[in-house]
């Protein structure tokens with residue numbers, strides 16, 4: 001049994017990209033491993049958040065975790081800000097991180113591009129993410145492709161700490177799905193699908209109504225060809241849609257290709273919408289039940305207590321090794 005940790009930011013509506021790239025795999029991993037799944041609210045505030053919206057989105061993401069099938073009896077579900085060791089280890093690891101390393105992070109470059117004033121938290125974001133993972137000595141971190149670079153930095157920081165202060169941290173491995181690790185925008189297949197895209201037609205939100213999902217997918221950009229063929233290099237738009245289909249229908253892309261041989265994009269896109277609706281509708285139904293049940297805070301309190309136990313042990317060991325006086 002391995003230890004698994006991951007997190008999602010409550011900085012907007014979750015998309016089909018978050019679901020396919022990450023959340024779906026959380027659910028699969030919880031049956032075989034000891035899992036910790038967070039809502040990373042401390043990361044969300046690295047860009048300005050309206051307080052009422054942050055609160056609502058935090059609760060919404062927690063409810064979506066459970067609606068997707070994360071079972072609080074099997075996995076610890078908690079809010080990052082409720083386990084204070086995240087901020088504490090985050091600071092300690094920031095002191096071990098080089099400015100050059102942070103400057104090389106593509107997420108930082110993307111998020112700060114063209115901005116006049118950039119918050120320092122956005123810059124040191126990866127050290128906090130490393131703390132999230134190392135606090136639990138996680139072996140596996142299920143994430144989409146865009147987090148790979150942050151994982152590499154986490155591995156470097158763990159090794160640096162171990163080298164300087166003695167063997168302390170497990171070096172974690174990313175767990176990145178083969179298909180669906182990078183779901184692209186519906187209007188531009190060169191950009192990843194993102195909740196922060198100002199064009200809502202570019203992404204499917206997990207809580208989009210079926211009619212909205214159908215409309216967005218019918219308008220999804222394709223190419224001037226006809227063949228439903230998986231060829232990411234030459235047919236990035238159609239290949240992206242095929243990836244979504246394969247993940248939502250639990251089929252391989254080869255099976256999707258075979259099913260639509262000789263058929264045009266129209267039939268494929270129509271079916272795709274139904275496949276996505278069928279995957280999301282039961283989740284949306286459970287989501288509404290969970291929000292109404294009022295059980296969310298109890299689940300999050302239990303998760304925080306479980307996480308704090310392990311996090312407390314790690315931080316104590318870290319501080320001892322670094323030479324802090326423990327009273």
Ligand code: TYM
Pocket residue numbers: 005006007008009010017018019020021022023040043128129132133141142143144145146147150180181182183184192193194
């Ligand atoms: P975030 O909140 O941007 O995204 C959450 C997860 O969804 C994946 N993802 C995608 N996968 C495929 N296609 C897409 N278009 C797509 N968009 C997002 C992300 O790769 C991620 O796995 N830094 C992290 C949050 C974090 C974290 C952690 C993750 C903080 N601490 C510790 C793992 C472990 C982030 O911003 O994810």
